[in-house]
Amino acid sequence: MVRDELVRLRAEAAAEADTLRRDLEGLFAASRDSNADDEHDPEGATIGFERAQLTALLHAARERIGEVGEAQLRVDAGTYGICERCAQPVGAERLAIRPFARHCMSCA
Numbered sequence: 001m002v003r004d005e006l007v008r009l010r011a012e013a014a015a016e017a018d019t020l021r022r023d024l025e026g027l028f029a030a031s032r033d034s035n036a037d038d039e040h041d042p043e044g045a046t047i048g049f050e051r052a053q054l055t056a057l058l059h060a061a062r063e064r065i066g067e068v069g070e071a072q073l074r075v076d077a078g079t080y081g082i083c084e085r086c087a088q089p090v091g092a093e094r095l096a097i098r099p100f101a102r103h104c105m106s107c108a
Contacts, residue, residue, distance in 0.1 A: 003075055005099055010068040017061035024054040064100075071100035083107050 027050060074080040081090050085107040094101050101108070 002080065002095075002099065003072070006068050006072050006075065009099060010065060010072070013061050013064040013068060017058060017065060020054055020058040020061055024051070024058060027051055027054060067100040070102075074102075 027047070031047060031051075071080060074082075081095055082088070083090055083104040083106075084102045086104065088104050088106075090101050090104045094105055
């Protein structure tokens with residue numbers, strides 16, 4: 001059951017990262033093809049903000065893919081649900097909310 005949930009979460013994060021990557025590439029292409037001057041164009045700040053926002057979201061999605069992948073490795077190693085700092089159980093409630101959690105609430 002945990003393994004299935006992690007597979008689902010990883011697939012969702014990968015799909016989100018792919019969509020964000022395409023959106024960011026499209027934004028870069030549109031910026032190259034336009035005559036917009038970000039510094040002096042009133043729309044420039046919007047373009048810059050959108051680029052920064054998409055970049056941050058893409059970074060977060062890629063981090064999530066890595067976190068879920070590491071959780072899958074912990075499942076395989078038999079250490080899933082054990083805090084990496086204190087070796088106590090992470091807690092079912094925490095894992096239900098954050099299935100890739102590495103630390104219990106005390107150590108988080």
